[in-house]
Amino acid sequence: MQPLTLYVNNMECNDASGKGIAAALLEEFAHRGVLAEKRMSMGSDGALIMTGKHNGVAAIIQHENPHMVNVHCVAHRLALCTSQAAAKIPYMQKHQQILTYLFYYFKGSSKREMRLKHIQDILDDPCLTIKEIHSVRGLSYFNALTTVFRTLDSVLTYLAELHSTGKDPIASGLKKKVKLDLCVADLMKVKAMKSPHCKLLQEHLQPSKFKGQHDITSINFNLKNLTATFIDALIDNILTRFP
Template identity: 25%
Template sequence: MFPDSEIARQYANGKTKATQIMKGAIAPELDKEVIELCQNQPFGLMCDESTSRNTDKEFVILARVCDPKTQEVVTKFLHMPVCNISTAQNLFESLNTVLSDRKIDWRNVVAFNSDNANVMKGKHNSVVSRIKDMQPSLIDMGCICHLVQLATGCGIRALHQPIEDILSSIYAHFDISAKRCEIFREFVEFTDSETLKILRYCATRWLSLLTCINRVLNQWDALQAYSASHEDVENPGKVKMLAEHLTSKKTNFFFLFLSQALKPPAEFNIMFQAEE
C-alpha cells in the first residue's frame, strides 16, 4: 500500500485491531458522508432482503445519489438492519427507522427500486404503498431484469413442452453418480461430441436457461444414444421420460427454436445488469 514510504511500509496490525479501525474509525466517516448526501439532495432507494433460513434475515438498503465531488450518480451503502419477519409493515418500519435515525427527510426520496415481489410492490399493502403515504411523488421503479425473466418463463410455458423439467432431469441423473458420468463419456466419444460438463438449470439464475439449452444441444446425440441404451429405458421413470424426449424430433425442434428465441432477452438482461 505504501511503496513510497519506508516508515509506512513497516506498518502492520492483527485482525482485531484492523477490525476496530474499520468499524470504529473508517466506517463512521463513510456513513457520515452518505447521510449528508441524502440529507441535502434527492436520492433513490434500492432495497432487497436476504433469503437465508438458518440465520438472521438482513434487509439491504442502498442509496442511489449524485456525488457532487465527482458529478456522477453512484450507489452508496446506507444500512443493513435485521428483519426476520418480512412483512410489508416490518420492512417499511425498518426502512423508516434507518431514515429517521439519520434525520433523512422522506421528501428527499424520489425513487424506489426493488424486486417485484408482492410484499415490496403490491398496490395496497406493500412497502411501496407505505412509502407513498410518506412521499406521494415517489417514482416506483421495478426490476426490469426480473420482468424480462418472468415474461420469458411465461413464453416457455406457453409452448406446453417440459423444457425446464428435461434440463433439471438430465443434470440430476448425472449429478448423483460418477459411474453414469463415466459411461456417458463413452457415448460422447462415440458420437464425436464435445466433452463438456452437464450444467445445472436454476430458475433463479436468470441467464442460465439459454446456456443450459445450448449445452444440451451440444451433447444431444450423446444424450440420445445414452438414454436409448440405458438399462432402465423400458421402466417407468426419469430415464424413460428422457429417452422419449431426446428421441423426439419435436422436442429437438423446440430446443433449437429456444436457442435462437432466447438470445434477445438474454442480451437485454446482460445489458441492463451492466454498471454502465
C-alpha cells in the same frame, strides 16, 4: 453530476412480510440519517409484498414521503412478458417442460449428478449442471437451453444407460421426451430464436456441428416464422400488461 449505484447494506429480515421488510428499511434509513424527503424512488421485482396497495413495502414507505416513485424493475417486467409470450408458442412451451423435467431429475439425486459429470469427463463434454428456468430471470431460459446443448451427448448417453437397465422408469420417460426427432431439432430452433445472435446460431447449430455419438436428423429450420410469432406475442403482452 454522474449517477452511481452503491450498495449500502445487505440486511437479513426475520419478518418477510411487507410490514417487516418496510420496518427493516425504515430502521436502516433512520440509522444512516436518510431523511424521508431524500427517498426519491424505490425499485422492486413487482411482487405483491413489495408493491401491494395497502401493506406493500412501497406503500408503507410512501406514508412518510407520498412523492416517492415506485418502480417495477424493467428487467423483471421484460422477463415476465417474454416468459408469458413464449408460453403461447408450442415449441417453447414443450422445451420449457422438457428442460424443467431434466433439471428436477438430476437435482433430485447427487448420485445422478455425479454420474452425469463422470460421463461428461469421459466424452470430453463441458462439466455443466443442468440449469433451472426462472420466470423472473431474463436469460434463464436461454442459459438452460445452452447448457443442455453443450452437454447434450452426455445427457443422452446417461438417459440411454439408465433406460437399458430397465430400473429407472423416469429416465426411460425422459429418454423418450429428449429423443432426437422430437427434441434436438426443435431445441436448435428455439435456441437460435432466443439468442441475440440468431443468424450466427442458425449457421452454427446444424447437425454437422454436433460432434456427439448420437445422430441428429435433418432440421427444418423455420426461424423467420418462429421469430415473428414470438415477437408478435411479446409486443401484445407488453402492451397488455404494461400499457
